[in-house]
Amino acid sequence: MGAASSKDRDADADEKTFYAERETPISFSPGLINHLSDIPSGGSNTAPSSQRQATLDSHIKSRIASELARLKSEEDQVIQQVEAALEKENLDKELSSEQEAGQSVSSVVLERDVEEITKRVERNRAKRTELEGGQVGESKSRLLVCLKENQNTSLNCWQEVKDFKETVAGIEKNFVKSIA
Numbered sequence: 001m002g003a004a005s006s007k008d009r010d011a012d013a014d015e016k017t018f019y020a021e022r023e024t025p026i027s028f029s030p031g032l033i034n035h036l037s038d039i040p041s042g043g044s045n046t047a048p049s050s051q052r053q054a055t056l057d058s059h060i061k062s063r064i065a066s067e068l069a070r071l072k073s074e075e076d077q078v079i080q081q082v083e084a085a086l087e088k089e090n091l092d093k094e095l096s097s098e099q100e101a102g103q104s105v106s107s108v109v110l111e112r113d114v115e116e117i118t119k120r121v122e123r124n125r126a127k128r129t130e131l132e133g134g135q136v137g138e139s140k141s142r143l144l145v146c147l148k149e150n151q152n153t154s155l156n157c158w159q160e161v162k163d164f165k166e167t168v169a170g171i172e173k174n175f176v177k178s179i180a
Contacts, residue, residue, distance in 0.1 A: 124178060130169075139167040 016029045094106055109175065143164045146157035 108156070120178075124175060128175065135167050136164075136171060139164040 014034055015027050015029060017025050091107070139160075143157060143160040144161045147154055150156045
């Protein structure tokens with residue numbers, strides 16, 4: 001590589017000249033050099049322009065967001081794998097303890113039992129509503145009519161009170177039998 005002559009250096013102080021291997025000068029304007037290097041033309045400040053900085057910030061933020069999304073996705077997968085492994089381990093422990101104890105209770109059996117009990121409760125609620133509207137409703141309405149007619153002498157309604165109590169007691173007994 002050759003050296004530049006003093007005439008070339010003095011001609012244009014802002015222009016940069018580079019020499020190729022065959023000593024052919026290649027010149028670049030200061031505007032092009034500043035644009036490529038993000039150095040403002042007025043000084044030695046090496047900070048990028050505000051527009052370039054905004055572009056860099058935006059690019060960095062998007063890369064961080066995409067990396068964060070990727071990490072969250074991986075975390076979710078790991079959590080699912082751990083939960084599946086724990087569930088399998090718990091089921092294995094449950095099965096081995098059942099075999100040791102001679103019991104046949106598992107989460108599947110318990111879940112089925114809970115569903116069966118839930119259905120029974122719903123049936124009993126329907127029956128109760130039906131009974132309350134039928135036998136109990138009639139007995140209750142007779143008692144209320146008697147009490148309204150005998151406001152000052154409520155003891156005259158002893159038979160209606162007795163009938164109402166017997167009706168409710170009969171329904172309670174039937175309810176207890178249906179649960180067992």
